[in-house]
Amino acid sequence: MFPELTAHIRKFTSLPEGAEAILADYLEVRTCRKKDFLLKAGQVCNGNYFIIKGCCRSFMITEKDTELINHFAIEYWWITDYFSLESQRPSEYSIQAIEDTECVVLYRNCQDALFEKLPELERYFRIISQKALAAALQRVTYIFMHSGEERYEHFRQSFPEFVQRVPQYMLASYLGFTPEFLSKIRAKRNG
Amino acid sequence: MFPELTAHIRKFTSLPEGAEAILADYLEVRTCRKKDFLLKAGQVCNGNYFIIKGCCRSFMITEKDTELINHFAIEYWWITDYFSLESQRPSEYSIQAIEDTECVVLYRNCQDALFEKLPELERYFRIISQKALAAALQRVTYIFMHSGEERYEHFRQSFPEFVQRVPQYMLASYLGFTPEFLSKIRAKRNG
DNA sequence: ATGATTTCTTGAACTAGTTCAAGAAAAGTA
DNA sequence: TACTTTTCTTGAACTAGTTCAAGAAATCAT
Structure with a gap:
């Protein structure tokens, strides 16, 4: 059971009775140590990660061989590369724990089945994606200003x-x- | 009826028989001339706009009183301010036609009812928001690199x-x- | 066509941020 | 404790991009 995640979902949409059990069937917990990778550049991203405890970063290596951090995720944030996750093509990003981290994983190969059982999740991910999109657009504006x-x-x-x-x-x-x-x-x- | 929009939706998800008629009930067409505003900074954003023909920009005024363009939208793109749209608080952005433009509008006060009649749209907007999010994050990386x-x-x-x-x-x-x-x-x- | 508005160009002085290189401090490990 | 690795600091020379100001070219409206 994933109380942090269900609480987060319920902030944005309702869930039917028994939703917890369905989620438990389709989601996994994963723990990793500081410096472990959830995704390495060149691999296909196969999961979406909801952080329960800890902190991860998503980054890219530039031409000059330095790291460029795209995104941080801490408690109650999702982190993934949606390009790679949805297209199933190799990612340009790496996702790495920068503290010992515990997260809930929604693997890509379970996602469609889970969404069919729990269609409310389409709405949940729609809303959080729209919020994240607005934030990312605002970030660009902020950078330039x-x-x-x-x-x-x-x-x-x-x-x-x-x-x-x-x-x-x-x-x-x-x-x-x-x-x-x-x-x-x-x-x-x-x- | 909105053939451009239904075609776009069907690229990402299936729609039931009769979906066109439902969409026609809930959506409106809006035309505007070059320089007309779909949203003015300070107003609450009340619609999500799908461009059929033309081009719009979303921008902000900086402290130095210059315009900063956040986003362009051309044919078959949606444009809105999701922060304002979902929170119903005043927007910091303006959305303006930069050519004579024709678009389909999903007004915020119809959205929930439409999504209830046509839940496939939750999925459609989830997918396009995730794609737009990935693109916006990549844009930041690109800017810095x-x-x-x-x-x-x-x-x-x-x-x-x-x-x-x-x-x-x-x-x-x-x-x-x-x-x-x-x-x-x-x-x-x-x- | 003509005037008004909008858009684009050019140059000179300037500044925010980079690069490189070296060393200092802090944190992790044995 | 000491040794290794990771992280942070400092300075000097440099460069990408800004600012301001003025004028030139396009485009728009009548």
Whole structure:
């Protein structure tokens, strides 16, 4: 049974009696240690991961051989590569635990059957995808409207606990500048 | 009846007999002239717009009082602000026709009733939202990995007809740099 | 056609952020 | 405790892209 997940679903849509049992039939728990991969670039993404405890990142390797972080996921967020998941083609992204992590997995090869048994999930995933889409579009706008320093300050104030949780160089990557630059921003603030 | 839209839906999910008639009950056609607004910043967004013919942009006004384009939509794309649409709070974005445009509107106050009659639409919107989400996340990665000049070249090669269709300064805004800089890129290319 | 508006161009001075390289600090492991 | 790995800092030289200002070219409306 997955109380965190069912609670999350019920925030967005209703579920029939017995939904928990159906979910339990189709979902799995997966635990992984810090640095383990849920997906490696080049593989086909075969699951959608709902984090119960821990933190993961999705990233890509650039031409210059540096990591570029696309997305973080913490408790009660889903993480996957929807391109690869739906097209079943190799992913350009890797998904890696950056803390010891426990998550619920919806594997792609169970998804259609589960959605048939529990059609409310179409609605749930529609709504959370639309929210995530609006957020991703807003992120682009935000990036273009603000300097790196402003983006860092905003992120720090919005997610203070999270800033403590991840290495600074990952934050820099997610915010779209170099770790050196982030270090200089911090020096300026504290100095 | 909305042949373009039903064809689009059927690319992603099946529809029952009679779906066209139900859609016709719940959807409206709206035409607007170049420069008309489908949504003005400050208003609550009350519809989701599927473009049949024409082109719209969604944009925001920055602190410096310049426009920042978030999104374009051409034939067979949906455009809306999902944040405002779902929360029914005022939008920060404006949506404006940049050509004379004809679109199918799903108004927010019809949406739930329509989805109840035609639950396949939950699936349709789930799938297209997930695709759009993956694209938006990839866009951020792309922005961080490439220079303005590279982004312009890539866009030009990916959507050559579209580059002809919109003013250069809107393209510059969408790609995240100034119109002057775009002009300089073009000068360099041509000669 | 003509004037008004919208869009595009060019140059010079400037700034936010990068790159490279080296070392310091912190955290993990034995 | 000490050793290794990971993460963070600092400075100097550099570059991609901005800003401002002015004018040129297109396009639109009458």
